[in-house]
Amino acid sequence: MSGEGSMQIKTKIKSCVICGFNENSNGFLGLDILCKCIKCGMVYTNIDWKEEIIRTDKDSWWQEFYHFSVERSKESLEQLCIIKKYKTEGDLLDYGCGGGNFLALAKKEGFAVTGIEIDENVANIVRNDLQINVKVSTIYQISFPEKKFDIVTLWNVLEHCPKPNLVISELKKILKKDGYLFIEVPNDSSVNRLFAIWLNKIGIRNFLNQIYVKTAHIAGHVNHFNIKTLSKIIENNDMRVVKIIQRDSPIGLISETFNKDQKIPLWLMRLLMLMVNLIGKMARRKSRIVIICQNNF
Numbered sequence: 567m568s569g570e571g572s573m574q575i576k577t578k579i580k581s582c583v584i585c586g587f588n589e590n591s592n593g594f595l596g597l598d599i600l601c602k603c604i605k606c607g608m609v610y611t612n613i614d615w616k617e618e619i620i621r622t623d624k625d626s627w628w629q630e631f632y633h634f635s636v637e638r639s640k641e642s643l644e645q646l647c648i649i650k651k652y653k654t655e656g657d658l659l660d661y662g663c664g665g666g667n668f669l670a671l672a673k674k675e676g677f678a679v680t681g682i683e684i685d686e687n688v689a690n691i692v693r694n695d696l697q698i699n700v701k702v703s704t705i706y707q708i709s710f711p712e713k714k715f716d717i718v719t720l721w722n723v724l725e726h727c728p729k730p731n732l733v734i735s736e737l738k739k740i741l742k743k744d745g746y747l748f749i750e751v752p753n754d755s756s757v758n759r760l761f762a763i764w765l766n767k768i769g770i771r772n773f774l775n776q777i778y779v780k781t782a783h784i785a786g787h788v789n790h791f792n793i794k795t796l797s798k799i800i801e802n803n804d805m806r807v808v809k810i811i812q813r814d815s816p817i818g819l820i821s822e823t824f825n826k827d828q829k830i831p832l833w834l835m836r837l838l839m840l841m842v843n844l845i846g847k848m849a850r851r852k853s854r855i856v857i858i859c860q861n862n863f
C-alpha cells in the first residue's frame with residue numbers, strides 16, 4: 567500500500583551539458599542543485615537557466631575588488647604571455663570581455679582586437695575609454711564572417727554558460743583553420759576546492775554551499791570543469807588539444823573569497839592560501855585550467 571508519505575517526488579534531472587547523457591547522479595556532494603554525469607564525470611548545476619550566459623551578480627561583494635584590481639591586470643598579462651607562445655599577431659576575439667582589461671593589453675601588443683560582452687554599460691565604457699570594438703551580444707545572435715579570427719579567447723567565461731557545447735561549436739565556426747582557442751576555467755579538482763570540501767566534511771564551514779550553490783546565483787558559475795571534462799568538450803567539437811596549463815588564482819581574490827566574513831585575520835588567510843597553492847602545485851591540481859586548442863578543420 568502506498569500512501570502519500572511513501573510517494574516519491576521525481577526531480578527532473580537536466581541532461582549532461584557535455585555528453586547529453588540523462589541518467590546522472592543528482593544531489594552530488596549532498597547538494598540538490600548539483601548533478602554529476604555518470605558517463606563523463608561533468609559536474610553542473612541542475613537548473614534550466616533561461617539566459618545564455620549567467621552573469622556575475624552586479625552587487626556581488628567581490629565584483630569591484632576583482633575587476634579593477636592590480637591582480638586582474640597581472641592576470642591579463644599572464645594570459646597574453648600564454649597566447650604569444652603560439653601567435654604574436656592576428657585577429658583576436660575575446661568572448662565575455664568584461665571591462666576590457668585583457669583586450670587593451672592585447673591591442674597594445676599589436677593584435678587586432680574585438681570583444682563580445684552582454685552588459686551594455688560595460689561595453690560602452692570599453693568602447694569609449696579604450697577605443698575597442700565591442701559587440702553587445704551573445705554568440706547565438708552574432709554574425710561574424712566564417713573563419714574570421716586567428717585567436718578566440720574565453721577567460722573564465724565557459725563556467726557561466728549553461729550550454730557550453732553550443733558556445734564552443736559556434737566559436738569554432740568563426741575561427742580560422744589552424745586558429746587557436748584559449749579557454750580558462752576554475753578547476754573543480756583543484757587542491758583549493760578539495761580543501762574546501764574537506765573543511766565542509768569536518769564541519770568547520772559550510773563551504774559547499776558557498777562554492778557550488780552561492781556561486782551559481784552570485785558568481786554565475788553553472789559548470790564545474792576539470793581537465794578531463796574540459797578536454798572532452800574540445801574533442802566533442804573536433805578540435806585538437808595542443809596543451810593544458812594549470813594556474814593559481816590570485817592570492818588576494820581567493821583569500822577574500824574564503825574569508826568573506828573575516829573570521830580569520832586576512833594575513834593568516836593569505837598565508838594559508840599560499841600553502842594551499844603550494845600543495846596544489848606539488849599535486850598538480852592548481853585552481854585554474856587553461857586549455858589551448860587548435861582548429862584543424
Ligand SMILES: [Zn+2]
Nearest residue numbers: 582585603606
Ligand atoms: Zn556527461
